[in-house]
Structures are given as C-alpha cells and as structure tokens.
Amino acid sequence: MTPPGPEEGRTALDAATCPDLALTPEEIGARTDAYFNRTQAIVQHFGECRVTYALFVRRPVIAAHGLMVTWLGNVAREQGFEVGIERVFPEGSWVGAGEPLLYLTGPFSRMAPLETLLLQKLGAPCVAAHNAYQMALALPDAAFMAMEARHCAGFEMQEMMGYAASVGSRAARKEGAKGFVGCANDATAAFFGQTRGLGTMPHALIGYAGSTLRAAEMYHEVYPQDPLVVLVDYFGQEITDALAVCRRFPDLAAQGRISVRLDTHGGRFIEGLDPQSSYGVLERHTPGTIRRYRSDHELKDLVGTGVSAAAIWWMRECLNAAGFTEVKIIVSSGFGIEKCMAMRDAHAPLDVVGTGSFIPAKWSETYATADIVAYDGVERVKIGREFLLQKARSKTREPRS
Template sequence: MTPDINDIPKLTDKYFLKSKEVVRHFGDARVTYGVFMRRPVTFAPRLAIDWLQGVAKARGTSFDIAPNFKEGAWVGAGDPMMYITGPFLHLVDLETIFLQKIGAACVAAYNAYTICSDLPKVAFLAMDARHCAGQEMMELMAYGASVGSEKAKKKVGAVGFIGCATDATAHFFGQNQGLGTMPHALIGYAGSTLRAAEMLHEAYPDEPMTVLVDYFGQEITDALDVCRRFPELAAAGRPSVRMDTHGGRHVEGLDMAQSYAVLDRNCPEAIRGYRSEKELRYLIGTGVSSAAIWHMREQLDQAGFPKVRIVASSGFSPEKCRMMAVSQAPVDVIGTGSYLPEKWSETYATADIIAYDGKPMVKLGREFLMQRWEEMQKAGSPPGSPIGLASGDR
C-alpha cells in the first residue's frame, strides 16, 4: 500500500506525468480536488489519506485534506467525500494511485456493514485473501471490512468481524495473527475427517478446533463422529463444525422437500412469503443453505451436543446473509470473502479539480462538487478544519 516514491511515475497515467512537466515549465498553482463516487458507500479513506500524507512528507511539501464525513459514515452517490488541496505540481501525478485506494475499500466497508448489521449476533471472519489480486487488494479489503464492522458494532451492537485469515491484515481487526484451522487438503492428507481432527488437536491442543465436515459429503455423520471422539471438548463448546458444502448438492440428509420441512419446523415464516429464486436457493437450495444450518443444529442437539458451534462459509454475500437473518439460521460464525465488491465498476472513485489558486473552476457537469467547498470558504474555514467532519455518521 506504500509504493516507493520513485515508483510513482511507473504506476500513474501518462497524461498526468505530461501535465506535471507542463506545470513545472509554466509555473505551479494551488489546486483543490473534489473526490466522489457514483454509488452509496461507507466512507473508508484512511489508507488513501495516509498515503497522500506520506508522499507529501517525502516530497517536502504538504497537502490539506478535508474529509466531509467521519470514517464509517454513509456517503451518498455524488456526495463530495473529501477535498484535497495542495501544489498542482505535487498532486497531479498522484491521482491514479490515491483513487485506487479509496473506492474498493468504501464498497467493501458498505457490504461488511450490511452483513454485520443483518446478523448482529454472528461473528464474522474475513476470508477475502484468496479472492484478492495481491497484497494491496488484501489490505484494502481487510481495512474496508474493519470499517464496516466497527460501524455495525457502534450502531446495532453487532459482534462483527473478529479477525481474518492472514497475519498480514490481522491488525485491522485488533489481532496479532490470522485465524483458521484446517483446509480440505488436510482432510485428504489425513484420509478421513476424524483423523484430520485428531491430528489438528494433537498439533494444537490448546486451541479451539474447527473441523470441516463436507469433504466426503457426510456433514452430519462426520460432525457427530468428531464430537463423540472429543466428548469433553464438545461438552465445553470448544469444537466447531464448519459447513462449506458446494452448490452442486444438498447437505447430507436433505433434499428440496426435506429442506422445506426443516424450515417449516424452525422458522416457517421464512418460506411462507414471496421469495425470489435466488432467495429460495439461499433458504432451501443446495450448498450451505439456511435449511442446511438448521438441519445441522437439530442433529447436533439431538445427539447431545448443544454447545458445539456451527461455522458456515461458501458465498455469504450481503444477499445471502439477509436470508440467514430472515430465517434466523443458528449460525455462530460466518467465514466470508463475499463482501468484496461484485461489480468492480462500482468501486471507481473519481476526482476533479474544482479550484485553481482559490478561483472556482470545474468541468461542465461536475459543479455539484463545489457546493460544500464554497460553503467552507464562506464560513472562513480552511481545508482540513473540523467543518470537514461535520456530516457525522449516518
């Protein structure tokens, strides 16, 4: 997230570099940029701001950065998120990179807030790393998730995100290292789900154990086998079973009709209203549906393991989490990377210069960026002053 200052020319658009040389030749100007997005988001600017301030320091200059919202606030489409004021010579070649650090994090924060708010009693684990295109995207996504999670904690008392899968981004969630136990590969190596659990427990006897149970398509059988092998741990609620069944089949013991029956026993209102095809799939379809989670809870309880926790993963997007909330699915932890933006074009942040040496000027059609800046000028508040934070958290 902090490319060497000497690498900036290689990472920025060429027309900005040409503009920089023109400004160097004809004389600098003090400019103000307005930054906005075309969709509602949750404000997550810290990585971009920190980077800009770091570049300013390295170049021996300064930028006045005035956020119009607090971190975690809702920002409407087209709202100027912040103003950046400084020498044109030192800002013109930074636009490409600072915009990369804003949009995706804000959309991830929006999605993370949504899922944490819909399921406030569920703990979330950020498993975005495998879906990211390298370390910089990992940092943006983890940071975004942490911002959305903190907002949900404050507004609805949610448990939110408790950690992530990698050490590199654990600090965003107040952790020293990543969280996780076993992948499917360990079960293949061990030869059985039970043997994988035994090996994991022997290697990490003091850590809580989460066991994947879908490898052989025997989610219920293997979950109960593990609980019976470790009855004291099960009685203490230390082991968890992780359901990660893919969308090509139902969980062991279920089909479409039986899935309807499970929800009818536990949360009938979830299936008695109008549901779209996608919503029905999340409720009673293949993979880790709400019915599948309820089925696992029923089987664990009937076998005498009511304290064993259920971890769910596999495509837990905001839409799917909303259906889990509607059906009151008894899930304790959700591992997800599906708060990542689905439509990448929605993550594009845009910046336009709105003033040159204090004189308002912006391209036709972007006048909406100037209103708040002009209010700040009339109030006599310089960029970077507290008025820039007045919008609060909506």
C-alpha cells in the first residue's frame, strides 16, 4: 500500500519537472517592490556593479532553496547574464536561525528587481520543510501523504509546499524515518518519485453512494487493482462501517489491501468512545502515556474528541478482535508537529498520516531576508549584519550561468 519514495541521493528537483518559466523583465518589474525598479534605473544610469547577496531566514529551517535557485538560473539564462550561486548549506540540511543559506553574485542592475521574488520562493519552503522533517521524525514508522493543496493560495504555493515536504522528508529518511511517500495530486507527485497523486474517496462519494459500504463497493468495481482505502466517519459509525467493509471484502482485508481512514471531526468522539472510555483504552495499551502531567492541548490529542490516540487504539482493538489484523489505519485531521509527537508518546498504531499541516502556521516566520555584502568585491553591509561578512570571507563562490 505504501509506494516507494524517491531514490536516495536524488534531489526533489531531479525527480520533478522544474518550472522553466522565468517571467519577462516586464512581469518581474510588475511583481517586485518599486524601489528595486528605481534602483535598477539608477544603476543603469551611473554604471554597472557586481554585487553579492546573502540570503537567510531568522529561525531554524531545513534548506529548501532548489525551486528558487532553478528559477534564478532560468531568469539568468533568458536575460543573458551570469550569476554565481554558492549554496552554503546543501539542500535538506539543518540551518540555524540567521545562518546564510546561500550567496548570490551578479550584476546589480539585473539582480535588484529579483530580490522580492527570490525571497518569496525561499522562506516558506524552508520553514515548511523543517515542519515536515519534524513530523516525519516524530512518527518514524508511519508513512506520510502530503495533502496541502486545498489549503494553498494557488498553484505556486502548492508547488512550493509539496516541494518542501519532499525535501524535509528526505532529510528525515536519512535518520531512519519513512517520511512522505506521496501527495494528493498529480502536479507535484514527481517531487515524491511518483507519477500520480495518491488517494481514493472523499466524503462526497459516500454521500453519493448512500452508505460507506456501497461507496467501497463502487470504488472497488471501478478500481479493482487498487488498495481500498475507506473513509469511515461520514455517518459517525467508524467501527460499524469499518467492520462492514472488511466483512464484505475478506480477501482484501486478509491481504492487507484495505485501509480505514479516520477523519472524525473535533466535535464528537469516535463511535464507542466517550471521555471515560478513552482513558480506559490508553490505560489498556499505553498506561504511562496518561499517568503524567499533560497540557489541555495534549489531552485533546490523546483522549479528546476527533482523531485522538485513544480513537486509533480503539479502532485497532476492534479490527483485531474481529480478526482483521492486517487492515491498516490511515489518519488525518490536524496532524501537525505537536499532534504527531502526542501520537508517538501514545505509541498509536497508525500506518499512514495524511496531512497538510506542515504549511507554516505563523506566516511571519517564513520571511526570508537578503542583504548585499559586497560591491565589486569590496565588502560592505549595513550595521547589524556584519555577521554576514564573516560568512562571506570563509566561502568561495562557483559561478553558474
């Protein structure tokens, strides 16, 4: 059921069709900040200067600068100038707060209008990659599926977020985690070494079918070779409907080709649970989890409404009791870093996590910054950013066209 990830050693961009549209100078000028356009005009009037930029983010991140670098290379090629690109940190590596991720060297008149767009393509992917990395490490035995598209402000953001998840995932795999194995749409599937998006049915198909079982039958009839992943919360009968599907397709269940997906909303408990019985489930399976102090937020993830650790354990308990030990459990609904850590603490028996919660929650944390640190080879930077000069002195740049 879990497709393979990209080959180790390959970058996400090696596996994907990279964006090759550089935008025209006029389009870039319309999208950048006006003072960069005015700077370009002044430099063109008084004479060209070769400058070096240092780019950084103010918080710890995972280096995910590939999309930005690819776009910059396309711009340089289309406009006919050379740009030196020095990646201080390899893609997928951890970067401390304020550490320069890379240095860019090129003609000031060509680079100035690009600053706004370059920063747009740098900060958010780096933060999202860090989030994806932490989530994958929190649940190293679970496979993740990126489901961020519906929460993105258009395709450009969707592309950046899917790319970021693949970079963070690759970093986590180096530390033994399964990480993200795919995404929910075809357009960004190549970032994960896939040819198409993953996923089976939305709630709307169950509403159309009239029952969870009938939706499963419809799906299997049209896609008989696919694993059968069934949403089981539509009617609030997660256990009843999960068992009904397994009994209808016992061979698929025995082969491990059925997965039940829990997506219960936070307004109610999964079928068969309430506050008291939720504590009881964890007491049976992982008593140490609830015998120490927990914040209200942690308790919600462990024994609260929605897709809690108790709900996952309860589903596993019921499936096993009915003889369906090979049926897998997929979870979704708010699985960010904290919830993943709570599931790890509770040893929740989940197999796959569907999530878009690696999207940065606090957008101001994604703001990347660029400062020029050298003009025609002479080091110069504004007061307070001298630390960028120290980094610049210790590095050698390799020109790229």
